[in-house]
Amino acid sequence: MSRVLVLALLLAVGANASAKTPIKMKPGDAAPQFSRTDLQGHPFDLKAQRGKIVLVDFWASWCAPCIVAIPHLSQLQKKYGARGFQVVGISMDDSANTTKETMQKFRFNYPVVLGDAKLGNLYGGVLGLPQQFLIGADGKILAIRSGDFPPAALDKAIAAALKKIGPS
Amino acid sequence: MRLAILAHLLMVLLLAPLTASAAPGDALTIPVEVQIQPAELAAMLKAGDTPPILQVGFSVMYQQAHIPNSQYAGPGNKDDGLLNLKSHVDALPRDRLVVIYCGCCPWEKCPNIAAAYKQLIGMGFTKVKVLYLASNFGADWVDKGYPVTRGG
Numbered sequence: 001m002s003r004v005l006v007l008a009l010l011l012a013v014g015a016n017a018s019a020k021t022p023i024k025m026k027p028g029d030a031a032p033q034f035s036r037t038d039l040q041g042h043p044f045d046l047k048a049q050r051g052k053i054v055l056v057d058f059w060a061s062w063c064a065p066c067i068v069a070i071p072h073l074s075q076l077q078k079k080y081g082a083r084g085f086q087v088v089g090i091s092m093d094d095s096a097n098t099t100k101e102t103m104q105k106f107r108f109n110y111p112v113v114l115g116d117a118k119l120g121n122l123y124g125g126v127l128g129l130p131q132q133f134l135i136g137a138d139g140k141i142l143a144i145r146s147g148d149f150p151p152a153a154l155d156k157a158i159a160a161a162l163k164k165i166g167p168s
Numbered sequence: 169m170r171l172a173i174l175a176h177l178l179m180v181l182l183l184a185p186l187t188a189s190a191a192p193g194d195a196l197t198i199p200v201e202v203q204i205q206p207a208e209l210a211a212m213l214k215a216g217d218t219p220p221i222l223q224v225g226f227s228v229m230y231q232q233a234h235i236p237n238s239q240y241a242g243p244g245n246k247d248d249g250l251l252n253l254k255s256h257v258d259a260l261p262r263d264r265l266v267v268i269y270c271g272c273c274p275w276e277k278c279p280n281i282a283a284a285y286k287q288l289i290g291m292g293f294t295k296v297k298v299l300y301l302a303s304n305f306g307a308d309w310v311d312k313g314y315p316v317t318r319g320g
Binding site for chain 2: 020021022060062063064065092093094115116117120121125126127128129130146147148
């Protein structure tokens, strides 16, 4: 009987731990590390991007402003990729198939991984889209953006971050 | 200029199949008088007055955090989601207060909430309240300190 009680207690503690309040991210915090195989079939490890300026873009097929942003992000990847800039998309779609369908409609020139609640919580809870984290060469968060925002402002922020790590 | 217009038209066409049941912007058709502000709903919950609350957005969002005792109905922009919503409320009296919310995106861009609202009205519900989340569930509910349940 006591063993059953101990087991029940352990299960309850475990359930509580998995549902704990995520830590809200802010600029200056170390970007949470993650590695996953992207939907193009290649491994993606955020840690391996150290030294680059990285834009982590949480998006989904159902998010109209996210979809509108895709061509802009591809353009930024093309414009700044050679200078050490990398976009990674994290799809918060409920299924990989939905994301893959969207990826057939738009030209992605950057990796896209399938996100989930665990990855969302790792970044403080992604409870609304779009949401983007601009990460510096040292792996620390430079800026967090959510909702609609003008692509020009993002371009400016990336250019400023790249200026700090090398010649233009 | 022509190129920009063409690009915009192309984007609209590409977005169309992604939002089959409801277009982003439909939330603007939801009457203000049926909208309920987060503070008002939070006060109701605090007072122990808990109507049926249904999340009509996406499961990844619900799994991260949701309003305590709210049920996951599924996205209003999918037929499956609307069917699921119907099955959740079908047994309720039509004059029962029912609250729905999404908060996946900024209000005017939400693809779910208007379709879910129309579904309930179409079923004959007379006291539907739609939680007004201007930016998203995180910014307008969680960050305000209103109660949440974490995990699916």
